[in-house]
Amino acid sequence: MLSLKQLSIIVKDHLNQNTQLHNQEQSNKWTIGQSGISGRGLIAVEDIRSGEVLFVDHPIIVGPRSSTNVQTGCTVCGKNDSEILFQCDNCCLLLCSHQCQSSKTHSDDCIIISGWGNKVPIENVNDTLLSRCLAPIRILSLNTDQQKFMNALQAHAGPQHGSEIRELTEYFDIPADEEELITIAACILDANAFEIGNPYGRKTVSRRGLYPVSSLMNHNCVPNTKHTFNEDNHMIVKAVKPIPAGTELTTCYSGVLWGTPARRLHLFKTKHFWCKCERCSDPTERGTFLAALKCFESSCPSALLPVEPLNPNSAWCCLSCKLKVPNSNISAIQSALGSLIGSLNFKNISELEKFYLDRVFKYIPRSNQIVVDLQCRIVFEFGEIDGCRWHELSESRLELKEGLCRNILTTVTALGLGDIHLRGLLLYHLHATLAEKARRTPELYEELKAEIEDTIQQAYDILQGNIASPPDLKLRYQYLGPGSQRPHEERFFILTHS
Numbered sequence: 001m002l003s004l005k006q007l008s009i010i011v012k013d014h015l016n017q018n019t020q021l022h023n024q025e026q027s028n029k030w031t032i033g034q035s036g037i038s039g040r041g042l043i044a045v046e047d048i049r050s051g052e053v054l055f056v057d058h059p060i061i062v063g064p065r066s067s068t069n070v071q072t073g074c075t076v077c078g079k080n081d082s083e084i085l086f087q088c089d090n091c092c093l094l095l096c097s098h099q100c101q102s103s104k105t106h107s108d109d110c111i112i113i114s115g116w117g118n119k120v121p122i123e124n125v126n127d128t129l130l131s132r133c134l135a136p137i138r139i140l141s142l143n144t145d146q147q148k149f150m151n152a153l154q155a156h157a158g159p160q161h162g163s164e165i166r167e168l169t170e171y172f173d174i175p176a177d178e179e180e181l182i183t184i185a186a187c188i189l190d191a192n193a194f195e196i197g198n199p200y201g202r203k204t205v206s207r208r209g210l211y212p213v214s215s216l217m218n219h220n221c222v223p224n225t226k227h228t229f230n231e232d233n234h235m236i237v238k239a240v241k242p243i244p245a246g247t248e249l250t251t252c253y254s255g256v257l258w259g260t261p262a263r264r265l266h267l268f269k270t271k272h273f274w275c276k277c278e279r280c281s282d283p284t285e286r287g288t289f290l291a292a293l294k295c296f297e298s299s300c301p302s303a304l305l306p307v308e309p310l311n312p313n314s315a316w317c318c319l320s321c322k323l324k325v326p327n328s329n330i331s332a333i334q335s336a337l338g339s340l341i342g343s344l345n346f347k348n349i350s351e352l353e354k355f356y357l358d359r360v361f362k363y364i365p366r367s368n369q370i371v372v373d374l375q376c377r378i379v380f381e382f383g384e385i386d387g388c389r390w391h392e393l394s395e396s397r398l399e400l401k402e403g404l405c406r407n408i409l410t411t412v413t414a415l416g417l418g419d420i421h422l423r424g425l426l427l428y429h430l431h432a433t434l435a436e437k438a439r440r441t442p443e444l445y446e447e448l449k450a451e452i453e454d455t456i457q458q459a460y461d462i463l464q465g466n467i468a469s470p471p472d473l474k475l476r477y478q479y480l481g482p483g484s485q486r487p488h489e490e491r492f493f494i495l496t497h498s
């Protein structure tokens, strides 16, 4: 294991080699130190303002994700249009075009894989499995410095990590030293890789990247940083709230709107720790009640919450009637709800809307994470998808969308999540809803003007420069933001074509 000093030298070198503007200045805002949470961590050495860039990290490996339920796509660009995907004759990797086949990325992969002896005819190799193994295989294309850096990162132990590589040896004769390296890489990727954000609305498979500096950030369920990606897969890490000097920089390894039991179990299964942060310790999760279930007592309108939130086997208790329910009953109801939602497979947004309006509250309290997830889906689809474009939305759908944006924003604020990407998106959608209302009913404009301007200003501040942001963000900001000098009928011109 490298000392903190040795690691700091490699990290600063990595950031400086990747000549991002001001990277040196940014990396002076924090240092690598002994974490109060676990192992090593990044610690602020000066007071940091909300929105400040902390560093821009370059991946040392990018590749498909390892999970079995992730869609496969082109192993170079990620395109997942099954009609155009084909297998390379030499190595069996999936590709989408001649351009991707002749890229350096593919040539490096192909040289490695086609150099191994086959145990089965190449066309019989399981291309999905090969995709899942590709990110660790790419360790073989790294230079010695990069391999050394990678080896300084934490690796997960346990039979599930690297199991895909063992499976791959049924198809290929991989030299023992290469198999060992790839297996270690798989364990390091499992512990540290980040899912890479896709450009807004673009259909590509989700990929993972090994970002060595970000890999040193520990988890908190209310993190003080966020990360975004640019077109070159660089990760831009920013503060989402003011961070006082001496505070550890944290990121979130799970869904921020999941309830505590779901987050903790996910963290335990994937990262092997039980989170004990402040949010996890508070059964109400700062009054958001994201995990709450309906009281089992039919006459009681109240909700059940865990008695000891840090104990995964805790009994749950009703807030009003004090009914105590053993954990096994809670697990059964949680898995039944999960199966119900999983089985619904909404064919279109109208079905989802109907379920939301007519049925969901029979089973689940309004605050529950499942309800919030459905609300997010409605917000992000109304106005955006075919058959449900802005001009096609009924008045009641506009009202629903506005109310849901406000609800979810209240939850994000109550949790103290700061200026995360989701908050920016919700502000953007609230702005767009209010702007559509004012476009339809010009008399409402004066009343809505201040909020239309304020929400797009805030959304723009949070989302600008992020590839996962809506493409018309800047145009809306210019036309409908507070600085716009255009007369109001001209401001709404941009919306008539959307």
Ligand SMILES: C[S@@+](CC[C@H](N)C(=O)[O-])C[C@H]1O[C@@H](n2cnc3c(N)ncnc32)[C@H](O)[C@@H]1O
Pocket: 035, 037, 038, 039, 040, 041, 153, 154, 191, 192, 214, 215, 216, 217, 218, 219, 220, 271, 272, 273, 274, 275, 276
């Ligand atoms: C990406 S690494 C973070 C850096 C790590 N502390 C190190 O020294 O390299 C992820 C691992 O750090 C540990 N970790 C991160 N956040 C934690 C937390 N909130 N509580 C306990 N362990 C945590 C877990 O072992 C996790 O698998």
